[in-house]
Amino acid sequence: MFKKISQEMTGFLKECPTAFHAVERIGKELESNGYERLKENEQWELKTGGKYYVTRNDSSIIAFGIGSELMDYSFNIAASHSDFPTFKVKENAEIEVKKKYLQLNTEGYGGMLCATWFDRPLSVAGRVIVKEGDHFTTKLINIDRDLVMIPSMAIHMNRAVNDGYAYNKQIDMLPLFGGEGSKKGDFKKLIAEAAGVSEEAVYGSDIYLYNREEASVWGAQEEFISCQHLDDLQCAYASLKGFLQGHQEKSVNVYACFDNEEVGSGTKQGAGSTFLYDILRRINMGLGKSEEDYYRAVAGSFMLSADNAHAVHPNHPEKTDVENCVYMNEGIVVKSHAGQKYTSDAVSIALFRDICEKAEVPVQFFANRSDEAGGSTLGNISSAKVSLKAVDIGLPQLAMHSAYETAGVKDTCYMIKAMKQFFSTHFYESNGSIFSA
Template identity: 35%
Template sequence: MITPEIAKHAQGLLDFIDTSPSPWHAVAMMEKQLQEKGFTRLEESQAWHVQPLGRHYVIRGGSSLIAFVLGRKPLAESGFRIVGAHTDSPGLRLKPRAPHQADTMMRLAVEVYGGPILATFSDRDLSLAGRVCVRSDAAVESCLIRFEQPLVRLANLAIHMNRSVNEDGLKFNRQNELPLLLSGLCDAESPEQKFLRLVADKAGCRPSDILSWDLNVYDTQKGSFWGPELEFIADSQLDNLTSCYAGLVALLETETSENTCVGAFFDHEEIGSESNRGAMGSFISDVLERVAYAIDTDTPGYKQALARSFMISADAAHAYHPNFPNAYEPLHRIAINGGPVIKVNANQRYATDSMSEARFIELCRQANVPYQKYAHRTDLACGSTIGPMTAARLGIPTADVGCPLWAMHSIRESAGVLDQASLLNVLKKFFAEPAVQSM
């Protein structure tokens, strides 16, 4: 049953997504909510001074964030409780020299980021958001920008010139057919001058001060509820802002715990996580180690804490679609609104093993939350998550879980309202659980 509280949480998720059209915006929104709840920011370039039961966060690269609440028990006796997720989603990014002329039109050159379903970007009301680096008197500064109105379009080719599109599928040549239409050329400005002026007006600077950008293509259509009972939601970036939002809210609602509770939100998962702020980089280990040393835990104590730690890698899961039954493992068909999904893969594409699976099942039982188990078809390549790489880097047992989705990596994904509240409740239970022995 969808109660007002459950619907409110789902609406909060949609609002979070709609104000986070890029990973940099997502982190900015998380920072705003953390500060409102009394979290203070720590800088990696400075010494860390933390108080007992302190609430702090660290940002790296503007698009990855780790927040933590210090526990009541000594770290070596309790360890870390970590929820990990990722802030990025697959899509299109502007190239450094994006604006150019194509006959009588001005276009923007794009590069494919990750593995989006490209056909879903066509004929949508698209716009641009991200960060711009500008020259200032003191140094280079970055600012977030967002064009809220539809600005660009990936217009489709008429069926009269592509008669087999419904049989062969809609396909785009990534180099020649993905550049976005921006405007006609009707004045003396060059494409580069016109685009720089647009960006400068939004950034509040002079065009000559713009040095570089990270600009994301996003869908301006807001998230919505759908279905006869409004039991479903649709929006962009459900993979994986559903998990970011659940992890953030669970941490915000954690007043005190025996354990040190951590929310780790990484950029670059969709392209392999191998970056200075990705889950394969040093960010998570750097932060955990500095937390330990800031509260006077020595190196053996830190290693002891890791041995008592546990991580939930929260990422979207594949929901069963009745129109495509042959795409799924017959005995692992996941239902929307059937509860969080435990993802298992014998080749460690997911980090779950029998012990971490059992522990998550017990958390679900304690939270009175249903759960499901997913395995990929054996004859299809299985995706992965931040779970295996963080488990390997830290040596921490990990469960890979997440909310089920339809149309994963589409520009418009769908999920269940009940699942969002269920994931939140089990994550809250995870942060609040008593300290346990190492597994």
């Protein structure tokens, strides 16, 4: 079962070479399960028992299922992110080298491990904005073949490379696109052909590199799985499956997948935007509830911020805390930080532990070494916009931000089971106590 679910997850990831494709794929899954698409610029007609979703910028998505017994309701929210470190193709995309080579002009998106991008089969995908008459439409494109590669420099030309090397993204990381027979303009022509339009019809584009290597299940007992984009599409996938399987009549279940976490979330579609706040407010209004009802609902709500965590590295166990460290295939990770880079506190940890006990899912605890700076994630950013109880969780993995990451085959299943239990639970407060039923 574990291996099957992991393979289904990597099949999902293969269809998501960019955040735009991830949101499109999630939307299709929602629609196949009866969810109706709404648009932010249109009037909403909501009803109890209804199932809906909305996107922003084609790269973030929020879905919600409304219970039918909403006297004193709350929101059950699971948040993940759709983006991942990669390289974005610049508008003027082609660089000619000695009239023999054609490179793509790229810049880094997020904090990637540069060395992992060399000598791998890569291609490009993203969205193009096409002018059709007097209006513009969006088309997603994916050049579904090995198209470019970033070649390493031979050790004979850089003898000190194994002693440590600072990669320059404008010099070392440019992908090779064509040889002597290629010319400037070929890339734009290729993108237009992929969109099925003329070059003149393309007015804008967001195009990114992605790794084309196939996923691999490996290890002495086939206990590991490696592929691209595990951070954070593994959590996005597992949260979606749990969301679709769970149900709670006294709550509004919310699935959120935000773009731009890897660059700080400070965009109109990021966790630091008004997206979640806007949707929760519109749900409340659409149900005919008062502003007072909204604040009461938020006060009783609970959010799981799901973003992957660092497993102990076999070559460098000293890089993690001596006790609060985690391993692949040993359960969901609860992340804590005294400086509040993670939102977990005693209340939210207790509630989540109870969820996992009911789901029969193991739990692990992660904290950074006290002398090392750690990263942050969605929870503290989004809860600054919508103040509610929240816990930061994730799945353990190795090589985070590599072009090819590694996780445990059991852990996706653990997250699905926990998310199903979460979305089947009603959280409420009474006489100073918190209940989950």
